[in-house]
Amino acid sequence: MYKLYDFLPSGNGYKVRLLLTQLQIPFTRIEVNILNNESRTPEFLTKNPNGKIPVLEISPNQYLTESNAILFYLSQNTSYFPNNNFEQAQVMQWLFFEQYSHEPNIATSRYWISILGKEREYKQQLKQKKILGYAALNVMEKHLQTQDFFVGKTYTIADIGLYAYTHVAEEGGFSLTEFSYIKRWLNRIENQPRYIGISNF
Amino acid sequence: MYKLYDFLPSGNGYKVRLLLTQLQIPFTRIEVNILNNESRTPEFLTKNPNGKIPVLEISPNQYLTESNAILFYLSQNTSYFPNNNFEQAQVMQWLFFEQYSHEPNIATSRYWISILGKEREYKQQLKQKKILGYAALNVMEKHLQTQDFFVGKTYTIADIGLYAYTHVAEEGGFSLTEFSYIKRWLNRIENQPRYIGISNF
Numbered sequence: 001m002y003k004l005y006d007f008l009p010s011g012n013g014y015k016v017r018l019l020l021t022q023l024q025i026p027f028t029r030i031e032v033n034i035l036n037n038e039s040r041t042p043e044f045l046t047k048n049p050n051g052k053i054p055v056l057e058i059s060p061n062q063y064l065t066e067s068n069a070i071l072f073y074l075s076q077n078t079s080y081f082p083n084n085n086f087e088q089a090q091v092m093q094w095l096f097f098e099q100y101s102h103e104p105n106i107a108t109s110r111y112w113i114s115i116l117g118k119e120r121e122y123k124q125q126l127k128q129k130k131i132l133g134y135a136a137l138n139v140m141e142k143h144l145q146t147q148d149f150f151v152g153k154t155y156t157i158a159d160i161g162l163y164a165y166t167h168v169a170e171e172g173g174f175s176l177t178e179f180s181y182i183k184r185w186l187n188r189i190e191n192q193p194r195y196i197g198i199s200n201f
Numbered sequence: 202m203y204k205l206y207d208f209l210p211s212g213n214g215y216k217v218r219l220l221l222t223q224l225q226i227p228f229t230r231i232e233v234n235i236l237n238n239e240s241r242t243p244e245f246l247t248k249n250p251n252g253k254i255p256v257l258e259i260s261p262n263q264y265l266t267e268s269n270a271i272l273f274y275l276s277q278n279t280s281y282f283p284n285n286n287f288e289q290a291q292v293m294q295w296l297f298f299e300q301y302s303h304e305p306n307i308a309t310s311r312y313w314i315s316i317l318g319k320e321r322e323y324k325q326q327l328k329q330k331k332i333l334g335y336a337a338l339n340v341m342e343k344h345l346q347t348q349d350f351f352v353g354k355t356y357t358i359a360d361i362g363l364y365a366y367t368h369v370a371e372e373g374g375f376s377l378t379e380f381s382y383i384k385r386w387l388n389r390i391e392n393q394p395r396y397i398g399i400s401n402f
Contacts, residue, residue, distance in 0.1 A: 049340045050302060064290055066297035073290035085342050089265055089274035092293075096267035102252060141248045 002027040003057035005047065007034050009115055011107055011164035012067035013054040014198045019074050021159055022194045029201060035115075067164075068095040070159040080157050090151045094158040097139070098165075105133035106163040110172030119173075126173065133174055137182065140166070144181035148188060154194055163189045168198065202227040204258035206248065208235050210316055211364035213268035214255040216401045220275050223395045230402060236316075267333040268365075269296040272358040281358050291352045295359040298340070299366075308335035311373030314368075314390055315371065334375055338383065341367070345382035349389060356393055364390045369399065393396055 004027050006013035011111050014034070023105070032038045038050045048055045048065045056064045064070050070091075076079035082088050108130045112122040119126065140169050143150065150158040167186050169176060173201065176183055189195065203221070206229050207214035222381065233239045233254050241252045241328040249266045250258045257265045257274070265271050273293075276282035283289050283400050310330045313323040341363065344351065368387050370377060377384055392395065 005340075012386075049343055050298060050337075058287070062287070064294060065286075066294045066301075068295050069290050069294035072293045073286065076286055076289075079320035085274065085277055087260070088265075088277075089270050092273045093265060093267045096297070096300055097251060097268050099297055100267075102304075104305065136251075138332055 003030055003097060004028070004058070005030050005032050005053050005055040006041075007032055007039075007053050008199060008201060010034075010068070011013055011110075011168065011198065012052075012103075015059075015067045015160050015164045016036065016054050017201065018057065018069070018073070018164075018196060019071055019080065019157065021196050022080070023074060023078060024194070030167070045123050052196050065143070068099060068157075068161050069097070071161060075157045080160070081156065082152055082154075084158060087152050091156050091158040094150045095161045098161045101132070101139070102136040102162065103165055105129045105136060106172050106174060108172075109133060109174070110165065110168060113173055130173065133169070133172065136139040137166070137169070137174065139178045141181050144185050155189070157187075161190055164198075204231055204394065205229070205232050206231050206245075206256040208233055208240075209400065209402060210256050211235075211305075212311075212369065213253075213256060215364045216361050217255050217271050217275070219365075219397060220272055220281065220358065220401065223281070224279060224391065225384065225395070226274060226275070241257050241334050247329045255357065263326040269300060269358075269362055272296070272362060276358045280355065281361070283353055283357060288353050292357055293349045296362045298337070299362045301352075302333070302340070303337040304366055306330045307336060307370050307373050307375060309373075310375070311366065311369060312362070314361045314374055315372040331374065334370070334373065338367070338370070338377075339379055342382050345386050349386070356390070358389055360386075365399075374378065375387060 002025065004016055008030050008031065034043065034053060038044065045051055047063050050060055050065060054070060056070045058064060064073055082091060095192065109126055112126065113119045115185055149155050150162060203226065205217055207230050209232065216316045233245065235254060238250045239245065240254055246252060251266060253266065254269055255271060259265060265274055283292060313327065338348045350356050351363060360384055369385065
């Protein structure tokens with residue numbers, strides 16, 4: 001059985017929990033409290049030398065890290081990953097967009113404000129994150145004006161990857177009020193079979 | 202014929218140039234000077250609403266963005282992408298590591314110091330980038346102690362992705378002197394068939 005090293009408030013961990021649940025794959029969840037540096041212990045670093053969750057233990061001593069690489073692995077030959085080459089590459093494009101242009105701004109703002117409670121301490125850095133985070137949301141909003149899902153006509157891991165931190169963007173100080181297409185898309189995700197919420201464990 | 206919207210000093214652009222050349226796929230390179238905001242014009246934003254290079258034009262009005270997604274697309278069914286599922290996922294893992302833990306620190310430092318010439322202006326931010334960039338280099342060094350290439354036993358797009366900004370890390374103020382495994386790996390990459398340098402166009 002898969003073991004998932006995870007931290008409940010983490011959107012990156014949630015992506016993997018959500019897909020495993022939707023695929024009906026049983027797994028054991030192991031909570032790693034990153035606030036106590038539990039992802040930096042010598043033992044954890046043997047699993048992921050980069051010191052981050054989530055980590056998927058596929059079999060003893062066989063680990064996979066990076067949430068979106070785990071989504072890629074689990075979704076192969078399922079309906080959550082497209083069949084054709086170009087659509088597969090588009091899924092990867094949106095997952096790289098997520099990790100480069102979205103997560104470092106929206107997830108990091110949420111981490112500082114709602115998880116660490118240090119909005120004041122990070123005030124200066126949050127200004128720049130706000131500009132870049134809204135830029136990412138605008139790219140998503142524009143794309144969703146003509147598409148129900150990010151790639152092709154169905155729900156894929158591109159949607160899971162982007163949903164994770166978008167649906168809690170307000171915890172990072174981002175208002176979704178003006179993003180009507182994003183809001184309808186969030187709703188579409190929440191109506192997928194076997195959907196679970198971020199705290200549902 | 203493919204068109205590549207590119208910026209010569211960009212490591213992200215270079216990844217794609219290098220793979221296309223090694224695959225012996227002809228392409229037209231179109232220089233987009235990001236320093237003059239040429240990637241933010243209304244016309245360019247129709248190709249990539251996120252305003253970044255590289256962009257691969259596969260056919261008229263069919264664009265792919267995100268350097269590592271382009272590597273994924275071009276390498277399918279070639280020796281530059283592994284056959285088995287787990288190794289494919291490991292390639293993606295290293296490419297996400299590159300975009301999240303490596304590029305924002307090493308490439309951004311190089312951009313501020315060597316491309317914009319604004320080391321002094323970014324002095325404060327560079328301190329944090331230095332810590333995180335060296336952390337990424339340490340993860341790579343450790344991995345290369347037991348592996349000639351990042352995944353499996355052969356050269357893949359994981360190596361191309363990580364090579365692009367590692368081999369110019371010194372332009373970002375990172376010394377590779379102590380990284381003997383990385384240095385040997387850089388040399389291994391430079392000895393691959395049809396290798397070209399970053400300014401070779």
